[in-house]
Amino acid sequence: MNKQALQDKAALIRQHIIREVYHAGSGHPGGSLSATDIMTVLYFHEMNIDGNDPSNPNRDRFVLSKGHASPVLYACLAEAGFFPKEDLVTFRKLGSCLQGHPSMLKLCGVEMSTGSLGQGFSASVGMALAGRLDGRDSRIYVMLGDGELQEGITWEASMAAAHYGLDNLCAIVDHNGLQIDGKNDDVMRVMPIAEKFRAFGWNVIELDGHDLDAIAAGFRKAGKHKGAPTVLVAETHKGKGVSFMEDQAGWHGKAPDREQAEQAMAELGGIL
Amino acid sequence: MADKIATRQSYGRALVELGALRQDIVVLDADLSGSTMTKEFAKVYPERFFNAGIAEANMYGMAAGLAVSGKTVFASTFAIFAAGRAFEIIRNSIGYTGANVKICATHAGLTVGEDGASHQAIEDLALMRTIPGMTVLNPADDVSARKLLQAAAEWNGPVYVRLGRAAVPVIYAEETDIQIGKAVTLRDGKDCTIIATGLLVSRAMEAAELLAEEGIDVRVLDMHTLKPMDEGAVIRAARETGSIVTAEEHTVIGGLGAAVAQICCEKAPAKVSFVGIQDTFGESGKPDELLEKYGLTAAAIAEAVRTVK
Numbered sequence: 001m002n003k004q005a006l007q008d009k010a011a012l013i014r015q016h017i018i019r020e021v022y023h024a025g026s027g028h029p030g031g032s033l034s035a036t037d038i039m040t041v042l043y044f045h046e047m048n049i050d051g052n053d054p055s056n057p058n059r060d061r062f063v064l065s066k067g068h069a070s071p072v073l074y075a076c077l078a079e080a081g082f083f084p085k086e087d088l089v090t091f092r093k094l095g096s097c098l099q100g101h102p103s104m105l106k107l108c109g110v111e112m113s114t115g116s117l118g119q120g121f122s123a124s125v126g127m128a129l130a131g132r133l134d135g136r137d138s139r140i141y142v143m144l145g146d147g148e149l150q151e152g153i154t155w156e157a158s159m160a161a162a163h164y165g166l167d168n169l170c171a172i173v174d175h176n177g178l179q180i181d182g183k184n185d186d187v188m189r190v191m192p193i194a195e196k197f198r199a200f201g202w203n204v205i206e207l208d209g210h211d212l213d214a215i216a217a218g219f220r221k222a223g224k225h226k227g228a229p230t231v232l233v234a235e236t237h238k239g240k241g242v243s244f245m246e247d248q249a250g251w252h253g254k255a256p257d258r259e260q261a262e263q264a265m266a267e268l269g270g271i272l
Numbered sequence: 273m274a275d276k277i278a279t280r281q282s283y284g285r286a287l288v289e290l291g292a293l294r295q296d297i298v299v300l301d302a303d304l305s306g307s308t309m310t311k312e313f314a315k316v317y318p319e320r321f322f323n324a325g326i327a328e329a330n331m332y333g334m335a336a337g338l339a340v341s342g343k344t345v346f347a348s349t350f351a352i353f354a355a356g357r358a359f360e361i362i363r364n365s366i367g368y369t370g371a372n373v374k375i376c377a378t379h380a381g382l383t384v385g386e387d388g389a390s391h392q393a394i395e396d397l398a399l400m401r402t403i404p405g406m407t408v409l410n411p412a413d414d415v416s417a418r419k420l421l422q423a424a425a426e427w428n429g430p431v432y433v434r435l436g437r438a439a440v441p442v443i444y445a446e447e448t449d450i451q452i453g454k455a456v457t458l459r460d461g462k463d464c465t466i467i468a469t470g471l472l473v474s475r476a477m478e479a480a481e482l483l484a485e486e487g488i489d490v491r492v493l494d495m496h497t498l499k500p501m502d503e504g505a506v507i508r509a510a511r512e513t514g515s516i517v518t519a520e521e522h523t524v525i526g527g528l529g530a531a532v533a534q535i536c537c538e539k540a541p542a543k544v545s546f547v548g549i550q551d552t553f554g555e556s557g558k559p560d561e562l563l564e565k566y567g568l569t570a571a572a573i574a575e576a577v578r579t580v581k
Contacts, residue, residue: 057342103368104340104369105368105369105370111340112336112337112340112365112369113364113365113368113369115364116360116361116364116365118329118333119333119336119361119364119365121333122329122330122332122333122334122336122337122361122365123333123334123336123337123340123365124337125330125333125334125337126333126334126335126336126337126338126339126340126341127337127338127340127341128337129298129322129334129337129338130298130337130338130341130342130343131341133298133319133320133343134341134342152329153327153329153330153333153361156324156325156327156329156330157330157333157334159325159327159330160324160325160327160330160334163325164322
């Protein structure tokens with residue numbers, strides 16, 4: 001997909017996010033919007049996946065370790081043909097396949113159930129080990145939040161990934177600097193992120209998480225790096241694309257009302 | 273005198289046998305492979321063994337990732353760190369996903385001995401029972417441990433297997449048929465039923481001998497599967513013998529006794545008495561000294577039968 005097409009796709013994904021969260025009356029728009037450009041590049045440029053052949057053993061696999069950003073994952077899966085887009089409005093409703101946090105047993109295309117922070121990262125290390133055991137050249141991608149780095153298990157997982165030299169694993173840290181209670185720096189400092197991963201033995205690439213070219217280049221470089229896992233530390237803005245949500249911790253886990261949702265959709269070039 | 277073998281030794285042997293038959297079997301440990309006996313597998317199949325280091329949470333997370341990628345994973349550490357420390361990872365990444373992970377937890381119960389209360393998991397069965405879809409096994413001896421581990425490997429989905437550090441008497445003949453979810457009647461009787469699990473099964477048999485000398489005729493069941501529990505065997509015991517004594521090397525809160533009592537309350541009212549660890553932590557000591565002090569003996573089981581029957 002070319003850059004213009006990716007930009008259009010990202011805009012569409014953002015519109016889906018607002019619709020999902022608005023219709024659910026709850027959910028996590030801030031961290032979904034910050035991760036949108038990275039997820040768009042992954043699902044529509046980088047990853048070898050096929051919505052019509054979801055269990056192909058040679059597919060690439062994506063794990064949303066920051067599982068609360070489920071709206072962006074569901075939007076990508078729907079756009080990639082894993083399920084009908086009309087189902088997006090059932091997000092968080094009783095009986096829906098679109099659980100508040102992703103469930104692999106409920107929704108095709110979800111590679112790992114997540115929501116309890118850090119665990120998806122751990123599972124992705126196991127998936128990368130399995131891929132290597134089976135001699136597959138497919139890759140494992142895992143998205144983490146920056147606040148998620150406060151969980152001890154993330155460092156257990158990063159130690160293991162480096163120890164086993166899992167170069168088929170690529171982590172992305174969605175570094176928007178905010179978490180529910182406020183700034184990372186005020187709640188529990190996670191900086192310096194890149195240096196921490198370097199010290200743990202990872203190949204680290206720092207980039208602008210809203211620059212589609214830079215993201216695509218980052219994944220390309222990660223794919224070529226041998227002997228160690230790669231992490232993309234992506235500078236992002238929480239709520240990116242919706243003016244009143246940008247860089248506001250308050251939009252971590254809150255749904256817009258009708259007026260706000262309409263304004264957000266207008267800014268994103270869509271209608272509610 | 274019967275041979276005595278620790279069920280962790282049975283585990284080491286079973287893993288090597290399974291590894292030869294099944295290429296999909298992968299084993300993880302958290303720096304305790306010499307104690308859990310996964311080192312036996314690691315020696316023969318080093319490419320399918322991964323040490324997670326002292327990081328149990330990540331080990332069970334990795335186990336989930338390997339399992340959802342098609343592997344049958346045996347992941348071991350001491351019971352306190354498996355069921356205890358890693359509980360929520362096991363619940364969300366293994367239970368909620370139905371991942372094909374066998375959580376083989378050794379050094380369970382008071383009989384860890386000298387290491388003391390910090391290492392004595394006396395609540396692991398209760399914790400694991402609460403996870404939907406989790407199968408919970410607690411073998412009593414070497415033969416049943418190896419048979420249940422083999423069955424666990426064939427069972428699709430998460431299984432918790434409780435294994436011990438201390439050597440325990442071999443009570444089964446090699447050819448005995450042992451199946452997940454089916455209690456074994458070790459001795460039939462009409463006056464009362466002792467339903468025992470794990471290490472206390474052999475002591476329940478001793479208690480039955482003591483009681484027989486007094487003319488009390490007890491049935492003894494080995495409830496090696498705590499979940500899904502053999503409800504039929506419990507109901508028959510309640511109806512046919514009128515009273516039940518449960519015996520477990522585990523807190524009386526939420527384990528075998530609680531599960532049996534729940535079945536009796538709902539389906540076959542009977543008097544039930546509970547031999548187990550009361551609401552207390554253990555301490556350092558020799559395994560037999562601890563079992564004596566905390567009331568997990570043949571004499572204690574026999575006394576419970578006399579009281580409840």
